[in-house]
Amino acid sequence: MNLSAIAKVGRLLRCKVYLGQPGSTKSEENCFGGDLKIMNSSKRLRVAVLTQDDVFVIPRNIALLASSDEVDLVSVVKIESKGAVSNKGALFLRGFGLQQVAKLTLLLVCKRVLDIVNRLLFFRLPYNTSLRGVAARFEAAYRVTCDPNSNAFIGSLERDNLDLIVSFSAPIVFGPALLSLPTHGCINLHCSLLPKYAGLLPSFWALYEGESIFGATVHMMDAKIDNGAILGQVTIEFENTRPSMYDVIKITKEKGGQLMTQIVNRIAAGDVEMTPNNVSDTDYRSWPQVSHLREFKASGGKLI
Numbered sequence: 229m230n231l232s233a234i235a236k237v238g239r240l241l242r243c244k245v246y247l248g249q250p251g252s253t254k255s256e257e258n259c260f261g262g263d264l265k266i267m268n269s270s271k272r273l274r275v276a277v278l279t280q281d282d283v284f285v286i287p288r289n290i291a292l293l294a295s296s297d298e299v300d301l302v303s304v305v306k307i308e309s310k311g312a313v314s315n316k317g318a319l320f321l322r323g324f325g326l327q328q329v330a331k332l333t334l335l336l337v338c339k340r341v342l343d344i345v346n347r348l349l350f351f352r353l354p355y356n357t358s359l360r361g362v363a364a365r366f367e368a369a370y371r372v373t374c375d376p377n378s379n380a381f382i383g384s385l386e387r388d389n390l391d392l393i394v395s396f397s398a399p400i401v402f403g404p405a406l407l408s409l410p411t412h413g414c415i416n417l418h419c420s421l422l423p424k425y426a427g428l429l430p431s432f433w434a435l436y437e438g439e440s441i442f443g444a445t446v447h448m449m450d451a452k453i454d455n456g457a458i459l460g461q462v463t464i465e466f467e468n469t470r471p472s473m474y475d476v477i478k479i480t481k482e483k484g485g486q487l488m489t490q491i492v493n494r495i496a497a498g499d500v501e502m503t504p505n506n507v508s509d510t511d512y513r514s515w516p517q518v519s520h521l522r523e524f525k526a527s528g529g530k531l532i
Contacts, residue, residue, distance in 0.1 A: 272300040273412070273496050274389060278376060279305070279359065279396040280312040283339040285478055286396045287356035289417075289485030293394065294366040296489055298496035302388045304363040305371045311399040311428070316515070320531060323521020328531040332474065335532070377403040385409055392495065394488065395449060396481075402449055412495055414449040417488050419480035421461055422447060423507040426454035431476040433513045436524050441465055442476055444484030446491045447505055453512065457502040459494075462487045474532040 277290050294301035309315075321329045343357040351364040363370035369388075373381050376398070382405050385393075390409060395402075395416040407414050420430035421443035434442055443463045448456030462483045466475070494500050525531075 272298055273391040273492065274300050274302050275392045275394055275492070276303045276305060276385060276388060276390050276410075277301070277394045277396060278307060278398045280309065280399045281306055281314045281359065282396075283336065283343065283357050285481040285485065287358055287362040289396055289481065289488065290359070290362045291356045291365065292485055293489050293492060294362070294368070296493055298493050301363075301366045301368040302390065303369040303371055303385075304359050305373060305376065306359050307376055307398055307400055308372060308374050309399040313399075313429070319515070319518065320521070322518045323516070324525055324531040328525075332532045376400060377406055382406055382409060392492065394492065396485070396488070401451070401453060404451065407449060407451070415446055415459060415488075415491065415495075416449050416454070416456075417481075417484045418445045418447065418454050419443075419477065419484055421445060421463065422454055422458060422505055423511045425513055426507050426511045427513040428515050430513065431480060432473050432516055432521075432524070435471070435473060435476060435529060436516070436520060442480055444480045444487060446484070446488050448502070452507075454505075455507050456505060458505045459491045459500060459502060460487050470528065472530040472532050474530075 275293070277293070279286050279290075290301070290304060293299055317329070320332075339357050342353075342355060343361055346353045346355055346357060346361055351361045356362045356365070360370050371381075371384070375381065377400075385406075386409065390411070392412045393406070393410045393414040395414060397417060397419070402414055418426070418430065419442075420426070420434060421441075422445040425433050431442070441463060442465070443461055445454075445461045446459045447454065448459065450456045464479055464483055471479075491500070
C-alpha cells in the first residue's frame with residue numbers, strides 16, 4: 229500500500245487514517261478529522277451487519293462475510309423502515325401489473341416456506357434464507373429496530389465493542405453517533421457504479437436509462453446518502469440479453485457481497501485504498517413513480 233498516496237487521498241476526503249505498524253511508535257497519520265481507522269492486527273474484526281428484510285441474497289452475503297477468518301459476526305440487525313424494498317409491493321403492482329408481481333410473490337413464498345422449515349429444524353439446514361436464520365447459524369445476536377440512530381439502540385451496540393459496521397443497503401441514513409461508534413467506521417454496499425445512480429433502487433434506474441453495464445460499490449458511509457469514499461467496485465455485463473429488474477438486483481447484490489467480504493478482509497489486513505466519490509445532485513435518484521415503471525414495462529422491461 230502506498231502510504232503517501234493514501235494520506236493524500238485522506239486529506240482530500242477529510243478522513244483520519246490510522247496506519248498502525250507492529251513495534252512502531254509512530255502509528256497515526258492525521259488528515260482532516262474523519263472516521264476511518266486502518267490498523268494491522270491479528271485479531272478478528274468484531275462486525276455488526278445492519279440491513280433490511282430480504283430472503284433472496286442478503287442472508288447469503290452475511291454468511292459469506294461471517295465465514296471469513298477475519299470476521300467475528302457479533303450481530304445481525306433488521307431495520308424496519310417505510311423505505312425498505314419489501315414495503316413497496318403496491319408500487320410494483322401498479323407499475324408492473326398483477327402477473328409480474330405474482331411471479332415474484334410466488335418465489336418469495338417458496339423462500340419463506342423453506343425458512344419456516346429451517347426454523348422448525350433449529351436452522352440445521354444449509355440454507356441462508358432469512359436474516360434470523362443466518363444469525364442463528366453463526367451464533368450472532370439478532371435484533372430488529374425501527375431507528376438505528378436511537379440512543380437505546382446505539383447503547384446496545386456500544387456494549388458489543390464493534391470494530392466495523394457493515395450495511396447491506398440499510399434503508400435509513402446513519403447519524404453521527406452511529407457512524408463514529410465502530411473502530412473502523414461504517415461501510416455500505418450500494419448496487420451501482422457510484423457516483424452514478426446514488427440513492428434509491430439503482431438497479432431500476434440503470435435499466436430505465438438503458439445501461440448495458442451494471443455494478444456494485446463498497447464505500448465508506450458519512451452523513452450523506454452514498455457519499456463516502458469508494459473502497460472497491462465490481463462491474464457486471466449481461467451479454468445478448470436484456471435482464472429483468474430482479475436479475476440485476478440479484479447479480480449486483482451477489483457480486484457486491486463477494487466484494488464486501490474482500491474489502492473487510494483488506495481492512496483487517498490494513499491494506500485499504502480509497503477513491504474519491506464525487507457524487508453530485510444529478511446523480512441521486514429517489515423511488516420511481518408509477519409512470520416510470522409503466523414506461524419501462526411498455527419498452528419491454530420486466531420486474532422478473
